[in-house]
Amino acid sequence: MSRIFILDEIIVKPGHAAAYLEAYARDYAPSAQRRGMRSEGRWRNPPVQDFEELPTTLYFMWSVEDVAGWWRMRLSRTDDGADERFEKLRWWQETEPMTLNRKRSFLSSLDAEP
């Protein structure tokens, strides 16, 4: 099987997009990359800029190599061998006050189907 894509759609409260992006780059992206996730792109809506009256939806597309890579990501461990899920959960819980909603989808390419 070819790469598996992971799409995060995060609706950030009005006025919080810059802070969320900064936290994401500092605290989430490096650990995701350590888990074998490759960044495939980032998008925002509304486009181009934030509007203080409106929430901003941020889209982060990641990928992992295959199903085995997906499970390595899912069952990752910290450097000292502990289950990393508690660290992951802490990140999502700590940033939740900046958000209104979020969704994570796992995708496969239609073009890669047998």
Add this chain to the structure above:
Amino acid sequence: MFVALRLITLPQAQILQRDAQLAELRLGAAALKGVASSWIAPALDGVAINAGHIVWRMVFATEREAMAIRQDPAWGRAIAPLLAVTEVTSVGYRVTRSAVRLAGPGIWRALIFRVMPEGFPAHAHAIEAGLMMMPKYVSSIRSWALSPVALVEGPKAFTHVWEQEFDDVSGLTGEYMTHPIHWGVVDSWFDAECPNYMVDPQLIQVAVEIDRTIMGSATAPAA
């Protein structure tokens, strides 16, 4: 049909004597009354998560008999002394949703988990529906049962027991784990990164080798 499933953790000093403990437990279990079937086996190390060392799965006709088993004099005589120095995690459950195919050797596996309180009832129903889709798509599952927990003994208030049988362990480590119904659909309730994460991370996965189907009512005799 009511199942009493006990996962027994031996003290460090007794781990090397696990076979002797198994033999004594089987001997003691054979003297118990009201047990429709009993299966006592060592937990398979390679796939175990918080599983302990010995698995004891007893089947009773009703919950009443399961609850009364510790009043059996044979329990006090033979079983209680054996368990006194161990840690026991026990769940009791009525099996109502299952499909069992009588078959030969293989492995029995159970995932014992707790849906967090805020997950009831909507998420719990969704998790149950998702799990029950798996046997349709994962061909290595030859028997299955999904049961709500009615009795629990131990530090964790488990809510569900998800049991399957496979022809061999590769049915679990292979197709079961790699099918997209698992990692792409059902796992999200177990994944701390997904917004619908709703299952307590301290769960139990346990598997044992079986020489025939142990699920269902027409299974192994008391042993």
